[in-house]
Amino acid sequence: MSETPLLRVEGLAKRYGALKAVDGVSFDLWPGEVLAVVGESGSGKSTLLGCVAGLAESDAGSISYDSRHDGIVDLRALSEARRRWLLRTEWGYVHQNPRDGLRLGITAGGNIGERLMAVGARHYGRIREEAQEWLERVEIEAPRIDHLPRTFSGGMQQRLQIARNLVSRPRLIFMDEPTGGLDVSVQARLLDLMRTLVTELQLSVIIVTHDLAVARLLSHRMMVMQRGRVVEAGLTDQILDDPQHSYSQLLVASILQG
CATH class of the missing domain: 3.40.50.300 (P-loop containing nucleotide triphosphate hydrolases)
Known part of the structure; x- marks a missing residue:
């Protein structure tokens, strides 16, 4: 330790x-x-x-x-x-209500990609690829990458919020x-x-x-x-x-x- x-x-x-x-x-x-x-x-x-x-x-x-x-x-x-x-x-901050920790007007992939861009990522293809990997990691099907968070269930929104927080390591x-x-x-x-x-x-x-x-x-x-x-x-x-x-x-x- x-x-x-x-x-x-x-x-x-x-x-x-x-x-x-x-x-x-x-x-x-x-x-x-x-x-x-x-x-x-x-x-x-x-x-x-x-x-x-x-x-x-x-x-x-x-x-x-x-x-x-x-x-x-x-x-x-x-x-x-x-x-x-x-x-x-x-740091990351996971809210009780996932809507407080997500951008509801942009796609699931965009929510994850936005965090990557905040730490300097600029290559669109790599950002999208990493966003897709993280969706799968939190048990959200890859095709949902272009769906808006408001179309997700509460549990899926919470998993998306976790992915958004963890993608920047x-x-x-x-x-x-x-x-x-x-x-x-x-x-x-x-x-x-x-x-x-x-x-x-x-x-x-x-x-x-x-x-x-x-x-x-x-x-x-x-x-x-x-x-x-x-x-x-x-x-x-x-x-x-x-x-x-x-x-x-x-x-x-x-x-x-x-």
């Missing part, structure tokens, strides 16, 4: 008026590691993800990232343009409830695909989910959030099999009872 974390978050805080949405959260993410952030709605997990990914501005704390070309950078001090560049190149992926709103059978297929791709590409991932089964299947470590704070953190299986905090115990018990 690398001696330097890919991402280090220390004392991160975000307020909305009197509400402490994120309250002094700290963690490290290591290369090739999947970290699940779990908790009920309103626990602060999605706000935390947005702050770390630069989609929301935090009020306090530090976020450092070991970038591919510039070494360790202070994410809170980066310009908006530099953050956007990271999101297009070294990012190092870090943020996922916000990626299986939310999908039928159980579709969820299972998507989770299996995600686990395969994360392993093959050695991705580092922060995944926000309220579904502990998703956390168990995909993540190495887990953080449990309640009212903006991390109340328990550790190996995923350890927390799910033997939760120590009363809130973690409640979450696990609610799944068992369900």
